[in-house]
Each structure stands twice: as structure tokens, then as C-alpha cells.
Amino acid sequence: MTARLTKHRDSALWIAAMVHRLSGLALAIFLPFHFLALGLAIDGEASLNGFLRWTDQPWVKFSEGGLVFLLTVHLLGGLRVLVIENFAWRDGQKQLATLAAAVSAVVAFIFLVRVF
Amino acid sequence: MTVRLYIWQRATAALMAPLVLIHIAVIFYATRQGLSAADILSRTRGSVVWAAYYGIFVAAASIHAGIGVRNILTEWSPLDDRRAGQAAIALGVLLAALGLRAVYAVVLS
Amino acid sequence: MSAPLSDLSVSLWRGGEDGRYQTYTVPRRDSQTVLDVVTFVQRHLDPTLSYRFACRVGVCGSCAMTVNGRPRWTCRTHVAKVAGGGRLEIGPLENLPVIKDLATDMAEFFRKWQRAKGVFAPSQTRHDAIAQIRPDTPARAAADAAIECINCGVCYAGCDTVRWNSEYLGPAALTRAWTLVNDQRDAGNRDRLQAVAATGGCHSCHSHQSCQELCPQTLNPTAAIAGLKRRTAAAYLKGEIKT
Numbered sequence: 001m002t003a004r005l006t007k008h009r010d011s012a013l014w015i016a017a018m019v020h021r022l023s024g025l026a027l028a029i030f031l032p033f034h035f036l037a038l039g040l041a042i043d044g045e046a047s048l049n050g051f052l053r054w055t056d057q058p059w060v061k062f063s064e065g066g067l068v069f070l071l072t073v074h075l076l077g078g079l080r081v082l083v084i085e086n087f088a089w090r091d092g093q094k095q096l097a098t099l100a101a102a103v104s105a106v107v108a109f110i111f112l113v114r115v116f
Numbered sequence: 117m118t119v120r121l122y123i124w125q126r127a128t129a130a131l132m133a134p135l136v137l138i139h140i141a142v143i144f145y146a147t148r149q150g151l152s153a154a155d156i157l158s159r160t161r162g163s164v165v166w167a168a169y170y171g172i173f174v175a176a177a178s179i180h181a182g183i184g185v186r187n188i189l190t191e192w193s194p195l196d197d198r199r200a201g202q203a204a205i206a207l208g209v210l211l212a213a214l215g216l217r218a219v220y221a222v223v224l225s
Numbered sequence: 226m227s228a229p230l231s232d233l234s235v236s237l238w239r240g241g242e243d244g245r246y247q248t249y250t251v252p253r254r255d256s257q258t259v260l261d262v263v264t265f266v267q268r269h270l271d272p273t274l275s276y277r278f279a280c281r282v283g284v285c286g287s288c289a290m291t292v293n294g295r296p297r298w299t300c301r302t303h304v305a306k307v308a309g310g311g312r313l314e315i316g317p318l319e320n321l322p323v324i325k326d327l328a329t330d331m332a333e334f335f336r337k338w339q340r341a342k343g344v345f346a347p348s349q350t351r352h353d354a355i356a357q358i359r360p361d362t363p364a365r366a367a368a369d370a371a372i373e374c375i376n377c378g379v380c381y382a383g384c385d386t387v388r389w390n391s392e393y394l395g396p397a398a399l400t401r402a403w404t405l406v407n408d409q410r411d412a413g414n415r416d417r418l419q420a421v422a423a424t425g426g427c428h429s430c431h432s433h434q435s436c437q438e439l440c441p442q443t444l445n446p447t448a449a450i451a452g453l454k455r456r457t458a459a460a461y462l463k464g465e466i467k468t
Contacts, residue, residue, distance in 0.1 A: 013434045014385075021431070025188060028181040028207065035174075035214035041157060041221040049153035056150075068143065075136045078129050084432050085126070086455065089448045093434075107140070115147050117429050119422035119461045120468035122454065191389035197424065 016097035020077030023070040030067060061115045069108035076100035117190075121183050128180040135173045160222040167223045174215030182208030233308060235262055237274065238316040241323050246314065259299035259307070260288050263315065263327065276327035283441070286377025290327050291316040296382040298441050318382035334378055337394045342420045343401035346413025356410045368407035371400050371449045373442045380436035380446055392425030396436035396446030399427050403449035406456055418457050419466045427453040 009015070040048045054060070080097060083090075117125075146155065160166045186204035189195050195203065231253050236246040249266050260278055267274040278288040283301040290299050293307050293314050307313070321329035349356065358365060380396040381387055387395050402421050405411045421427045427450045436446040460466045 009385075009435075011433075011435065011438055013432075013438075017431050017433045021184075021188065024181070024184050028185055028211075031177065031181065031211055032214050035211070035218040038218035039214065039221045041153065042217075042225045045153045045157055048157070052151050052153055068140070071136065072140065075133065079133065081432055082126065082130060082133075084447065085451045089445065089451075111144065111147070114144070118424055118426075118468045119428060119457045119466070122428035123458055123461065126458075191386070 012094040012097050016077055016080060016100070019073055019101070020081070023074040023077070026070050027067075027074060030070075058116070061112065064115065065108045065112040068111045069104050072107045073101060073104035076104060117183075117187055121186070124179055125183045128176040132173065132176050132180065135169070135176070138169070139173070157222060161224075163223060167219060170219045170222075171216065174212060174219060178208045178212040178215060181211055231311060233262065233304065234312050235266065236312075236314045237263070237266060237327065238323075239274070239326050241325060244323070244326070246316075253304070253311075257304045259290070259292050259297070259302045259304060259313065259315065262304060262313065263290075263299060274327070275325040284375070286375040286379075286441075289318055289377045289379050289382070291318060291382065296379040296439055298377065298379070301441065318378050320382050320384065320387045321378065329378075331376075331378060334376070334381055334395070334397070338376070338398040338401060340420060341394045341398035341402045341426075342413060342417035343398050343405065344413075345405060345408070346411055346416075348410055348412035358409065362409075364407040364409060367449075367452065368404040371404045371444055371446075374400055374444060375442065377441065379439050379441060380444075383435045383439040385433055385435065386429055386431055390425065390429055393429045394421065394425055394427075396430075396450065399430070399453060400444060400446045400449040403453050406453065415460075415465060418453075418460045421453050422457040422461065422466055422468070427457060430454075 037051055038048075040051050055064070077097075077100065080093070080100065084093075182204040185207050186200050189200035189203055190197055193200070233251045233253050234248060235251050236248045238244055239247045249270050251262050251265050251270075254261070260281065263274070263276050264278075267276065276288075276290070278300065279285045280287070281300045283298055286298065288299045289296060291297075292299060292302055293309075293312075296318055297307075299315070304313070315327065317323050317327050317329045321331060321334065324330050360366070360369065374397055376397060378397070384393075384396055386393050399421060402417055406414055406417060411417075430447070430450045432447050432451070434447045437444070437448070440446070457466065461468065
């Protein structure tokens with residue numbers, strides 16, 4: 001087996017692209033469950049309400065914070081791609097990518113503070 | 117990924133950017149003090165606006181997620197292009213079906 | 226001549242795909258380059274070592290190898306800059322079949338160049354007047370910014386999308402296609418845009434930007450590929466190319 005390494009994956013932009021892909025995958029897996037939960041309303045308000053009480057558990061709220069992070073970071077990463085592909089090149093992208101991650105973390109954190 | 121899939125992917129992405137921002141705002145507003153079914157359904161039931169907003173969102177997300185997962189499968193799994201495409205379509209159809217059912221659930225049931 | 230400073234511990238890839246690293250001890254010198262180190266091993270320690278070089282001065286691109294995990298031109302990489310702790314690990318470029326030791330088979334790299342239609346298609350003959358090319362038009366500026374590629378393969382070796390997708394044409398081939406798309410004398414754009422819009426074309430690029438980070442000529446394939454994405458999308462929407 002060839003054991004050849006590459007260190008360019010330390011780059012902020014490579015990490016941004018990977019986070020974008022993985023967050024998208026996670027959201028795609030989550031989405032069917034989200035839709036199923038909302039679909040409980042077909043069985044009546046009580047059914048949906050019962051589920052919402054289940055989500056009051058701390059670990060669920062924590063996971064929801066994670067989902068807010070994933071959604072925000074995927075949105076901001078996607079905007080990065082749309083800008084690269086459609087507008088004139090601009091330097092300083094690494095800083096923007098890091099800022100995007102930070103903003104996503106802050107948004108998720110604010111969400112967590114409010115629901116706990 | 118061909119030019120056709122690329123255009124669909126980027127177009128649904130651009131369409132969803134404002135939809136996601138609104139959705140995050142809705143999440144924050146809805147969770148301002150505990151979440152109840154009554155709170156949600158009293159607002160969504162019979163609403164053409166919510167039906168349109170979430171209906172479009174579901175359609176765009178189904179297409180976008182399908183193409184995105186197709187890329188991941190062709191690059192990271194042993195599936196060939198054809199099988200990856202089939203899996204992606206299956207995911208897209210699943211999301212669209214469950215999503216439109218959810219929209220129906222909160223607007224019309 | 227400068228006095229030897231200390232010794233370097235140098236691991237070189239030996240063999241084909243199923244080879245292994247072999248370690249040599251190389252005396253250190255002032256201003257030593259990684260190519261100097263490889264050459265020393267072949268001349269003084271192990272004549273069976275296979276590697277490529279030509280100009281030794283950073284204009285031909287032949288000496289590109291993976292040095293401590295990064296594809297580089299070995300003739301332009303100072304040992305002092307990369308050999309932390311006196312250690313070097315040198316292997317062949319990635320994403321290409323290994324012929325032997327540090328030499329790779331670049332045939333696929335050049336085949337993809339052809340597949341991307343990175344070849345000039347003339348629109349005039351010698352009997353026509355010489356074309357007047359203004360260097361300050363946006364198209365010519367875009368072409369000039371991307372034209373200095375010497376096919377060293379560093380961007381191709383560093384691209385994860387090339388690694389994951391064997392059909393992907395790669396940053397170098399697409400960058401050359403971009404320069405020709407912007408060449409007002411070229412007559413082959415419909416076929417070229419069709420070629421880079423197919424599976425494995427410019428749309429496979431995920432903008433990791435490793436190519437841009439690694440290019441020793443400071444070219445920006447990510448930007449060139451973004452330009453191709455715009456041109457192919459416009460051509461497709463106008464019906465000039467099919468999917």
C-alpha cells in the first residue's frame with residue numbers, strides 16, 4: 001500500500017468545503033425525521049404536542065442546537081461557493097470562511113441559551 | 117455532475133438562501149417560550165402563505181439534497197454513476213413525499 | 226564550498242505502487258534544495274533510485290514530488306524550509322500511477338488535457354491579416370492570468386476531487402481550456418464548452434482551492450474553473466450545448 005500523505009488539508013478553505021459537504025449530508029439524513037414529526041399533526045394536535053413534549057429533554061435540545069449550527073454553516077458555506085462561482089475573485093476568503101463558522105457557532109449558541 | 121445538474125443544484129441553493137434565513141427566524145420566534153402544537157397549528161392551518169412557502173422549500177430541498185447526495189455517492193462510494201443517480205432520485209422522492217405530507221399536515225389537517 | 230552542518234534523515238519511496246519508504250542519511254549543506262538531496266542519494270548512496278528532473282531552476286516542472294506531505298517543485302524547495310527536525314519524507318506525486326520510485330506516469334494527466342479540448346483551434350490561415358490582440362481586454366487579461374501553466378502536475382496531485390473521481394479532468398486541463406475560451410482567435414469553443422460541461426468536467430470542482438494554494442506559478446485554477454462554470458451554464462441555457 002502506498003503511504004503517501006498530503007498536508008494541504010490543513011487549509012481553512014478545504015475544511016470549509018468538507019464541513020459544507022458533511023453538514024449537507026447530516027441535514028439530508030435529518031430531514032425525513034423532521035417531516036415525519038410534523039406529519040404527526042395529521043393525527044391531531046395532541047399527537048404533535050406529545051412529540052413536542054418529548055423534545056423538551058435536554059439532550060434533544062442540545063441536538064437541536066447542533067442542527068441549527070449545521071443549517072447555518074451549510075447556508076454560509078453555500079453562499080461562499082455561490083460567490084466564488086459567480087462573482088469576481090476576491091482574496092481574504094480564508095478569513096471569511098473562518099468567520100462563517102464562528103457566526104454559525106454563535107447562532108447555535110444563542111439558540112441553546114434561549115431554549116434551556 | 118453535468119451542467120444540467122449543476123444549474124439545478126445552484127439554482128435551488130440560491131432560491132433556498134432567503135428561505136433558510138426566514139426558517140431560522142421562524143425557529144427563533146417559535147421557541148421564544150416553549151413550543152406547543154397549538155402555537156404552530158393556529159398559525160399554519162388554512163394559510164396559503166405558509167403552504168406556498170413550505171411547499172416551495174420542500175421542493176427545492178428535495179432536488180438540492182438529491183443532487184448533493186448524488187455527488188457524495190459518486191465520489192465516496194463504490195456505486196457507479198447510474199446507481200448513484202437512482203439512489204439520489206429515491207432520496208429526492210422520499211423527501212418530497214414526506215415533506216409535502218408535512219405541509220399538508222400543518223396546513224390542511 | 227560550505228562545511229556540512231549536520232545530517233538529514235531522508236525517507237524516499239522505493240518501488241511501484243506496492244513499494245515502501247527507505248531511509249538514507251544525507252549530509253546537510255547551505256542553501257540545499259530537496260532536488261540536491263535526491264540527487265545526492267542517487268549519485269553517492271544508491272544508483273538504482275529513479276527520479277525526474279531537467280532544468281533544476283524552476284521553469285520546467287519535471288521535478289515535482291510529494292515532500293513531507295505536500296506536492297512541490299523539489300528544485301525550488303529549500304531543505305531549510307521544510308525539513309523540520311532534520312527529517313524529509315519524499316514520495317512520487319499522488320493521483321498518478323507510479324512507474325518506479327519517485328517517477329510517475331503522467332499519460333492520464335495529458336490525456337485529460339486533450340479531453341478538455343485544451344488545444345488551440347485556429348479560425349484563420351496564414352493568408353489572413355495578423356490578429357490584433359489587445360492585452361488589456363477583460364478576456365485577454367483572464368487568459369494571461371492563467372496561461373503560465375507548465376504542466377508540472379502539482380495541482381493535479383493535490384486535488385482531492387481528482388483522487389475521488391477518476392473522470393474529473395482536473396485543474397490544469399480545465400485552466401488551459403479556460404485560457405482558450407478567452408482567446409479571441411480560437412474557433413473551437415462550442416466543442417470545448419461541451420467537453421468541459423460533461424461528466425468529469427468543471428462542475429465536478431468543489432472549490433477546495435488546494436490547486437490555488439499549491440500552484441508554484443501562483444495560478445488560480447479555482448477561479449478559472451468558476452469562469453468555465455459560468456460560461457457553460459450560459460451556453461447550456463441558450464441551447465448552445467447539451468448536457
